[in-house]
Every structure is written in structure tokens, then in C-alpha cells.
Amino acid sequence: MRLVTAIIKPFKLEDVKTALELHGVEGLTVSEVQGYGRQRGHTEVYRGAEYQVDFVPKVKIEVLISAERAAAVVDALVEAARTGQIGDGKVWVTDVEQLVRVRTGERGPDAL
Amino acid sequence: MGGLGRREPAPYGDLDLILVHDELADITAVADEVWYPIWDSGLRLDHSVRTVEQSVRVAQADAIAALGLLDVRRIAGDQELADRLRHALATTWRSKARRLLPLLREERIRRGKLAGDTAYLVEPDLKEGRGGTRDVLVLQALAAAQLSDQPSPAVEAAYGTLLDVRDALHRTSKRRTDVLVRQEQIPVMRELGLQSEDDLLRSVSGAARTIAFATAAGWRGVESELGSRRGAGTGSSGRGKPVRSPLLDGVVAHEGEVTLARGVDPSDDAVLPLRIAVAAAESGLAISPATMAVLVDRHQPLPDPWPRPARSWFVRLLAAGRGIVDVFEAFDQSGLLCEYLPEWKRIRALPQRHPAHLYTVDRHLVETAAVAAELTRRVRRPDLLLIGALLHDIGKGGRHDHCLEGAEIAGSVTRRMGLEIAEIATVTMMVDQHLLLPHTALRRDPSDPATIRLIANRIGDRLDHLGLLHALAEADARATGPGVWSPWRAHVIADLVGHVTAALSPDVPTTTRPAKVPESVDQWKGSALRVGMRPDLDGFEVVVNAADQTGLLSQIAGVLALHQLEIRHATVSTVNGHVRDIFSVRPLFGRPPEPSLLAADLRSSIAGTLHVAERLIARERAYFRASRVVQPTEVIWYDGAATQATVVEVRADDRAGLLYRLTSVFEEAGVDVISARVETFGADAIDVFYLPTQATLSGQVRRRLSQMLQTAADRP
Known part of the structure; x- marks a missing residue:
């Protein structure tokens, strides 16, 4: 089992969700996050005042998936999230040791 | 006691029992024999063992306990002892209600804040919410203390509705809960034989509204009853004579x-x-x-x-x-x-x-x-x-x-x-x-020209529309529920608004109506001071005709404020040393004064014999000041918005004397006002002042003026 985590631009969430659904992903967790990468620190003008933006709003997506489908899901996700501009985000995959479905107590791949 | 005492036990509620005795020595043994079989049966038990005197002491000290004890009912045992207990508790409640009720009130306010309004929540608390069943028990207790009438049949019916829903909720969820959470709404709806969850929530809401409204009225009645005896409270002089x-x-x-x-x-x-x-x-x-x-x-x-x-x-x-x-x-x-x-x-x-x-x-x-x-x-x-x-x-x-x-x-x-x-x-x-801004911000690239074009089209290329939608998006999200308007969301939407703003043409000051010159003024010749008045759509129109002199506008504004005239709109203009000011005013109370009186006061004010500032300060102290949301005054400068003028817009809380306060600032700073437009929108005033360009003001002077204007408008 794998945990796929992605940081993407907020407006790309709908596209990514659609792409993942096409790849049979049944559930995902979305969080509103803020941070910065290499494009760190740009200035914006809002209501006449210029201000420094340290943290840029992003969306974090987490998907639990079987090991054999992880690569395809990552590809689909990257494809859907890309705009080609700075700040498109990152995707990483981690190993999942144990998984339990709370309602039924099912464990391992059955709980996916 | 409690629901069991009132013969309305909830399916998964506690058994609320009190074992009353008459100073029995071996009462512990008796209690064990009563409680253990109940515990063994798996029922939830809320129990106490007390004499009549002990019960009365508890009822005297604790308002919530006293409320529960009002519902005692004999289940088994000595009838005479039970009657004595009931009588003693009822007497205690009546005699101590005045001291206990404020405590009960506080407790209800605290619980109500936690549980919210039963009528308006999508997941209502049937018991502890404002308008929940607990409020009806409080109303009955107020009646028992002879401080209000028995709850009306409508309130009793509403109470029955909420109890039916609670019972169904206990049966479907198989546990003791009073919050009608979303996932239980369909089962409860079926249990009650209703057609849809909307019907269920509407009936809960209707019942809770009735209860909440009666409860608020009940407490107000109690407060004025208790307050008038104490001689305290709002609108009361302290000597029993209401003001x-x-x-x-x-x-x-x-x-x-x-x-x-x-x-x-x-x-x-x-x-x-x-x-x-x-x-x-x-x-x-x-x-x-x-x-x-x-x-x-x-x-x-x-x-x-x-x-x-x-x-x-x-x-x-x-x-x-x-x-x-x-x-x-x-x-x-x-x-x-x-x-x-x-x-x-x-x-x-x-x-x-x-x-x-x-x-x-x-x-x-x-x-x-x-x-x-x-x-x-x-x-x-x-x-x-x-x-x-x-x-x-x-x-x-x-x-x-x-x-x-x-x-x-x-x-x-x-x-x-x-x-x-x-x-x-x-x-x-x-x-x-x-939904345009929140939806677009989360679905389209804000830096894409196509996104900006889409928004600009929908808002008719208007910056003022963009501002309205932006503020509405924030208000809508903040009113939806906690956490919906997160800093994250605010940032994503502001980013989109920033991109669109940059693409639209720059702002111009607020104007909503064309300047008008009333016929009556055209007939006036010469520069003699004249004041006219006639009814208009908003109240009365006051027209002032005079030779220009520095500070005249603030003198006029001051005199109008002194006569308790609220300025709704104003158009102020100076042409060739001749001033024509048109004010649309509304008297704060009663009828407006005679124009001749206004003219006389204006002459004295110009001559320096009437000290408007001092008189106004005294008068403002007496005004009723609304407890509105506090928003600081905003001052916005525009360049090139009108030919040959620098324009400053002041957005402030409308209040009596506002125009006087603002115009006094210009007078004090030695800056002429060529013309001014005043608009009132409900509680907000937007005053726009056109200043001569020869007085082109440096950034530093503008900042100082801005500060002075803000201070003048916000000063209590």
C-alpha cells in the first residue's frame, strides 16, 4: 500500500479530482495549506497596499492506493496538475505499513 | 424526577430517581436494595438519597437542581412523605425564585451559547439549544414561581413536537442523544412518518421558534418584575419611576x-x-x-x-x-x-x-x-x-x-x-x-487572461461591482459556519480580485446622482445670505445662498447639526465667489425649524457670536448612540478623477454633525473646498470633497489630512 501526497495549485483541484476518478481512485483527503517552494517571496498589490507574500495558498491531496496502481495514479495526477508555470507543486509517494477501516475493523488492502 | 417525573421519559434517557426518607438510620442498606437491581438491569441511573430537609437545602443552593426537583413524582412508598416533599420544594422555589432565577438565567445563556439556536441549526440540539425543550421547563418554573403565566397551548404543542422528535431520535440512534445530526435525519423522518428531512427540520424549527420567542418574552417579564422592585435596569431612574x-x-x-x-x-x-x-x-x-x-x-x-x-x-x-x-x-x-x-x-x-x-x-x-x-x-x-x-x-x-x-x-x-x-x-x-469569485478562484488560473476576461465580462468591467462581489463572498462564507472563511480562502480570492483589479480601468469617486440646481436658487440675485426650505423625497431640502468665504461650509453644516437635522445628501458648489449649497435633510425628531431661524443662526455663527462647536459637543452627549459595528473611517484620494481638482473621499459612520466635523478639518488646515457631495446609505455616509489643484497636496500633507479626517469622524 502507498500514500500518494500532492501539493498543487488550488484551481487545479477539480481537474485532479476528475483525473483520479477516471483512474478508479475512490476516496481522497483534501486540505487547504500554505507554503513556499523555490518561487519564495513575491509581492502583491491588494487594495492599494503592496505587501510581501511569504506563503502561497496551495491544496494538499492525500490518496491511499495499492502498490501496483501507485505509478499510474501519480502520472495521472501530475498530468492533471501541470500548468507549466512556477509553483505547480510536488507529488511524493510513501510506503504505508498498516491500514484499518474504522467502521468495520478491516485491515490491510481490504481496507483500501 | 426530571423526564420520568413528568411522565415523559426518553427511550434511552437516564432514570432520575430520588430516595426520600425520614431520618432512617439504615437507609444505606435500603438504597443498595433499590439501586443494585437497576444497575444490574443495565439501565442508566441518576440517583440520590435525601431527607426532605436535605432536598430543600439542595433546591435552595442550586437553580438547576431546583428546576429538576419541581417535577418530583412518587413512584413507590409513603404518600404522606411524598406530599410533604412536593409541598416543601414548591414553597422553596416560590420563596427563593428571586435569588435563584438570575443563576438559572446565566446557566441557560451559557448552555444556549454552546448549543446555539435550535430553530436555525442544520443539526439542532433539541434539549439545550435556545428554543429547546429545556426552555419550556424553565417557562413552567417561572409560572410555578408565579412570575409569569403558564406556557401557552402553542408552546405546549411545540414542546410535544420536540419530544416526539427526541424519542424517535433515541429509538433510531439507540442511544441517549439530543442533537439531531445529519446522518440520523432520514431514519428519524421515517420513524415519524414524514415525507422528507426538510419537513422534519421545518417542524423542529417551527416548534423551537415558538419556544424561543416565548422564553425571551418570559425572561423579559421576569426581569422587569424583579428589576422594577429593585429599581435597577435600563430605562429606570433607580427610584422606581420608569424613564x-x-x-x-x-x-x-x-x-x-x-x-x-x-x-x-x-x-x-x-x-x-x-x-x-x-x-x-x-x-x-x-x-x-x-x-x-x-x-x-x-x-x-x-x-x-x-x-x-x-x-x-x-x-x-x-x-x-x-x-x-x-x-x-x-x-x-x-x-x-x-x-x-x-x-x-x-x-x-x-x-x-x-x-x-x-x-x-x-x-x-x-x-x-x-x-x-x-x-x-x-x-x-x-x-x-x-x-x-x-x-x-x-x-x-x-x-x-x-x-x-x-x-x-x-x-x-x-x-x-x-x-x-x-x-x-x-x-x-x-x-x-x-458564487463567481469563490468558484472561479478555486477552478481557474487567476493569472490566465481568459480567467480575468471571464470575470470582467460578468461584472460589466466595473470595479465597484468587483468590490461588492468580493465583500459579499467574504460575508457569505463567514456566515456559513466556522472555518469556512479561512485565511487560505481569503488569500485565494484576494489573489483573483487583485488580478482582475489590475486589468480594469482605475477607480473614480462615488457619485450616484447628477448635481441639480433648483429653480428657486436661480432666481436669487446678489450675494445676500438666504436660506430656503421645501419638502423633498427624503424629508426636506435646504438651500443656502451666500457669498463665499473660508469656512462657510463648516458653519452651515454646524448650524444644521445644531438644529438636529440629519444631512442625507448634499451638493455644495462655489461659482465665481458665490455659494449654492443644497442639502437634503431629515429632522431627528419632529418638525424641522423655520428657515429664517436657520438663517439667523448662520449669521450669528459667521459673526462669531454663536459658538457652534461648543454647543454641538454638549448636544452630542445627549444623543442616542447606536451600538453598531465599529469600522474605522476610510479616506481615499483620487487624482485626475475630476478636472482641475484633487478629490478626497471619506467613508464613515453616518452621525449627526459628521459633515461639520469633516469640513472643520479643511478649515483648520486652511484648505478650500470647491465643492462637495454627501451621500448617505443607511448607516454609512460617503462624503466626497473637491479641492483646488493649486493646493496640490504632497503625500505628507495628504497623510496628515487623512489622519485628521479620520480622527474627526471617529471621535466619540
């Missing part, structure tokens, strides 16, 4: 409630109910039930379209912030709300589908307007922001897209309110597009 303090024309505060002034007849004045609403919302006092009843009986229906004062009072009501929640409830209960806004019926107690929503649609709309009242400084048209906020979801409950359907309904509502065609178009745009 009526004026709030608005025809409206006074009396014993902590808003009532009609003596001799005021609602059938003479169609706008009076709206003024009462404003007085209640701004003072935070409730409208007295007697006054409400008189209004319902004798009020004049508003003509279609509404007269201008009706609209401006309505906007001022919306600008009051949190205070409008109770006022809308009172008007809803009395039926007046649906008379003024028949379209309100479709969203009344309508539950929401989206899980982020905390409130029913009607309450969400009122909450949104209350939040929007904190954001009026950010927009060109505070009035349209508030009306748009109140109507943005009015299209819900139909079969089609609620934005589209809502825009159509908002169109007919605002036509009835008497808005002008362009204003109606702006409000319908707001309702139609209220």
Missing part, C-alpha cells in the same frame, strides 16, 4: 424594551415599524410585545414602491450588525417580515444541503447581512452590499439554479423597495454572481 429615553422619532426605550413614544399612532406613519426595528437593532433592546401587537394591528402597509425613507431605514437596519438577528426574529414571529418581504416565505426555516452550512437559509441570509455590515467601508455602495447580502440565497428552495432564480426574485424585491434601475441591476448581478 422613557428617546431613541428615534416616535420611538423610546422604556424598562429595557423598545416602545412607542406617547401619542404616536402607527396608522399615521407607514415607516414607523422600520424605525422601531432600527431602534431595537441599534440599541440591542427587544421590542416590547405590546408595541409589536399594536404595530401588527394598526400599521400602515408600505406602498409599492416603498417611499425613499422606508428604503433608507431598511438599509440602516441591515447596517446594525448582530442586533438584526433578534429584530428579524420578532418581525418574523409577528408576520410583518413576510408582509414586507413576501418572498421570504420560500426560504423560511429552509434547511441547507451543503455540510458546511450551520444555519437554515433564512437565518443564513440574516447572518450574512450582519457580517456584511462590518465590510461596508470597502465598497462604493454600502446599501447595495447589505441588500445583496440579505437576498443572495433568496432563490434557494426552488427547482432551478438558485443564483438565476434568486436574481429574478431579487429584481422584484428591489423594484418594490423603490431602487433605481441601475441599482436593481447591480443587486441582481450580485445575487446572480455571488
Whole structure:
């Protein structure tokens, strides 16, 4: 089992969700996050005042998936999230040791 | 005791038992024999063992316990002992109620804050919420203390409704819970044989409204009963003689409630109910039930379209912030709300589908307007922001897209309110597009020119529309539920707004009406000081004709304020050393003064024999000051917006003497004002001053002027 985590631009969430659904992903967790990468620190003008933006709003997506489908899901996700501009985000995959479905107590791949 | 005592035990409720004895030595052994079989059976037991005297002591010390003990009923044992206990507890409650009730009140307020309003929550607490079953027990206890009447049959019926829902909830969820959470709503609906979850929530909401309203009235009754004996409380002199303090024309505060002034007849004045609403919302006092009843009986229906004062009072009501929640409830209960806004019926107690929503649609709309009242400084048209906020979801409950359907309904509502065609178009745009910014920000690339074009098209390339939608998006999200308007979301939307702003043409100052020169003024020749007055749509029009001199505008503004004339609009212009100022004013109370009196005071003020500033300070102390949302005054500078002038726009809380305060700043700074436009939108004033370009002001001078203007407007 794998945990796929992605940081993407907020407006790309709908596209990514659609792409993942096409790849049979049944559930995902979305969080509103803020941070910065290499494009760190740009200035914006809002209501006449210029201000420094340290943290840029992003969306974090987490998907639990079987090991054999992880690569395809990552590809689909990257494809859907890309705009080609700075700040498109990152995707990483981690190993999942144990998984339990709370309602039924099912464990391992059955709980996916 | 409790529900068991009242013969209405909940299916999964506690057994609330008290073992009463007469100083029995081996009572512990008896108790064990009674309690153990109950524990062994798996039932939940809330138990106590007391003598009659001990029970009375508990009831004297603890208001909540006393409330529960009022419902004791003998299940088994000595009848004489049980009668003695009941009698002793009832007597204790009656004699100690005055001391215990404030504690009970505090506890109910605390619980009510935690549990929220049963009537308006999408997941209501049937027991502890405001308008829940606990409130009915409190009402019965007030009656038992002989401080109010027995709860009305309507309240008893509402209580029965909530108990039925609670019982069904216990049976379907198989546990002791009083919160009707979303996942239990379909099972409970089926258990009760209802057709839809909406029917279930509407019946809960209707019952809880009835209870909450009766409870609020019950407590007010108790407060005035206890307060008048103590001689304390709002509107009371401290010597037992109640004082009526004026709030608005025809409206006074009396014993902590808003009532009609003596001799005021609602059938003479169609706008009076709206003024009462404003007085209640701004003072935070409730409208007295007697006054409400008189209004319902004798009020004049508003003509279609509404007269201008009706609209401006309505906007001022919306600008009051949190205070409008109770006022809308009172008007809803009395039926007046649906008379003024028949379209309100479709969203009344309508539950929401989206899980982020905390409130029913009607309450969400009122909450949104209350939040929007904190954001009026950010927009060109505070009035349209508030009306748009109140109507943005009015299209819900139909079969089609609620934005589209809502825009159509908002169109007919605002036509009835008497808005002008362009204003109606702006409000319908707001309702139609209220999801545009949040949706686009989360779905389209804000830096993509196509996204910016899309937004610009939808808002007719207008920056003022963008500002309205931005403020509405924030108010809508903040009124939805906690955490919906996160800093994250605020940032994503502001980013989009920033991109669109940069693409549109720069801002110009607020102007909503063309300058007009009344015929009467044209006939005046020469530079003699003349003051004329005639009725206009908003009240009265005052025209001042004079030779220009420095500080004249502030002298005029001061004299008008001194005569308790509220300036609604003003056009001030100087041509070739000749001043023509036109003010649309409304007397704060009663009739306006004679123009000759105004002229005389103006002459004395110019001559220096009338000290307007000092007189005003004394007068302002006596004014009723609304407890509105505190928003700092905003000062905006424009260049090149008008030819040969520097323009400064001041957005501030409207108050008596505001124009005087602002114009005094220019006088003090030695800056001439060529012309000025004053607009009032409900509770907000937007004053625009045109300054001569030869006085082109450096950044530093502007900052100092801005600061002086802010200080003058915000000074208490």
C-alpha cells in the first residue's frame, strides 16, 4: 500500500479530482495549506497596499492506493496538475505499513 | 424526577430517581436494595438519597437542581412523605425564585451559547439549544414561581413536537442523544412518518421558534418584575419611576424594551415599524410585545414602491450588525417580515444541503447581512452590499439554479423597495454572481487572461461591482459556519480580485446622482445670505445662498447639526465667489425649524457670536448612540478623477454633525473646498470633497489630512 501526497495549485483541484476518478481512485483527503517552494517571496498589490507574500495558498491531496496502481495514479495526477508555470507543486509517494477501516475493523488492502 | 417525573421519559434517557426518607438510620442498606437491581438491569441511573430537609437545602443552593426537583413524582412508598416533599420544594422555589432565577438565567445563556439556536441549526440540539425543550421547563418554573403565566397551548404543542422528535431520535440512534445530526435525519423522518428531512427540520424549527420567542418574552417579564422592585435596569431612574429615553422619532426605550413614544399612532406613519426595528437593532433592546401587537394591528402597509425613507431605514437596519438577528426574529414571529418581504416565505426555516452550512437559509441570509455590515467601508455602495447580502440565497428552495432564480426574485424585491434601475441591476448581478469569485478562484488560473476576461465580462468591467462581489463572498462564507472563511480562502480570492483589479480601468469617486440646481436658487440675485426650505423625497431640502468665504461650509453644516437635522445628501458648489449649497435633510425628531431661524443662526455663527462647536459637543452627549459595528473611517484620494481638482473621499459612520466635523478639518488646515457631495446609505455616509489643484497636496500633507479626517469622524 502507498500514500500518494500532492501539493498543487488550488484551481487545479477539480481537474485532479476528475483525473483520479477516471483512474478508479475512490476516496481522497483534501486540505487547504500554505507554503513556499523555490518561487519564495513575491509581492502583491491588494487594495492599494503592496505587501510581501511569504506563503502561497496551495491544496494538499492525500490518496491511499495499492502498490501496483501507485505509478499510474501519480502520472495521472501530475498530468492533471501541470500548468507549466512556477509553483505547480510536488507529488511524493510513501510506503504505508498498516491500514484499518474504522467502521468495520478491516485491515490491510481490504481496507483500501 | 426530571423526564420520568413528568411522565415523559426518553427511550434511552437516564432514570432520575430520588430516595426520600425520614431520618432512617439504615437507609444505606435500603438504597443498595433499590439501586443494585437497576444497575444490574443495565439501565442508566441518576440517583440520590435525601431527607426532605436535605432536598430543600439542595433546591435552595442550586437553580438547576431546583428546576429538576419541581417535577418530583412518587413512584413507590409513603404518600404522606411524598406530599410533604412536593409541598416543601414548591414553597422553596416560590420563596427563593428571586435569588435563584438570575443563576438559572446565566446557566441557560451559557448552555444556549454552546448549543446555539435550535430553530436555525442544520443539526439542532433539541434539549439545550435556545428554543429547546429545556426552555419550556424553565417557562413552567417561572409560572410555578408565579412570575409569569403558564406556557401557552402553542408552546405546549411545540414542546410535544420536540419530544416526539427526541424519542424517535433515541429509538433510531439507540442511544441517549439530543442533537439531531445529519446522518440520523432520514431514519428519524421515517420513524415519524414524514415525507422528507426538510419537513422534519421545518417542524423542529417551527416548534423551537415558538419556544424561543416565548422564553425571551418570559425572561423579559421576569426581569422587569424583579428589576422594577429593585429599581435597577435600563430605562429606570433607580427610584422606581420608569424613564422613557428617546431613541428615534416616535420611538423610546422604556424598562429595557423598545416602545412607542406617547401619542404616536402607527396608522399615521407607514415607516414607523422600520424605525422601531432600527431602534431595537441599534440599541440591542427587544421590542416590547405590546408595541409589536399594536404595530401588527394598526400599521400602515408600505406602498409599492416603498417611499425613499422606508428604503433608507431598511438599509440602516441591515447596517446594525448582530442586533438584526433578534429584530428579524420578532418581525418574523409577528408576520410583518413576510408582509414586507413576501418572498421570504420560500426560504423560511429552509434547511441547507451543503455540510458546511450551520444555519437554515433564512437565518443564513440574516447572518450574512450582519457580517456584511462590518465590510461596508470597502465598497462604493454600502446599501447595495447589505441588500445583496440579505437576498443572495433568496432563490434557494426552488427547482432551478438558485443564483438565476434568486436574481429574478431579487429584481422584484428591489423594484418594490423603490431602487433605481441601475441599482436593481447591480443587486441582481450580485445575487446572480455571488458564487463567481469563490468558484472561479478555486477552478481557474487567476493569472490566465481568459480567467480575468471571464470575470470582467460578468461584472460589466466595473470595479465597484468587483468590490461588492468580493465583500459579499467574504460575508457569505463567514456566515456559513466556522472555518469556512479561512485565511487560505481569503488569500485565494484576494489573489483573483487583485488580478482582475489590475486589468480594469482605475477607480473614480462615488457619485450616484447628477448635481441639480433648483429653480428657486436661480432666481436669487446678489450675494445676500438666504436660506430656503421645501419638502423633498427624503424629508426636506435646504438651500443656502451666500457669498463665499473660508469656512462657510463648516458653519452651515454646524448650524444644521445644531438644529438636529440629519444631512442625507448634499451638493455644495462655489461659482465665481458665490455659494449654492443644497442639502437634503431629515429632522431627528419632529418638525424641522423655520428657515429664517436657520438663517439667523448662520449669521450669528459667521459673526462669531454663536459658538457652534461648543454647543454641538454638549448636544452630542445627549444623543442616542447606536451600538453598531465599529469600522474605522476610510479616506481615499483620487487624482485626475475630476478636472482641475484633487478629490478626497471619506467613508464613515453616518452621525449627526459628521459633515461639520469633516469640513472643520479643511478649515483648520486652511484648505478650500470647491465643492462637495454627501451621500448617505443607511448607516454609512460617503462624503466626497473637491479641492483646488493649486493646493496640490504632497503625500505628507495628504497623510496628515487623512489622519485628521479620520480622527474627526471617529471621535466619540
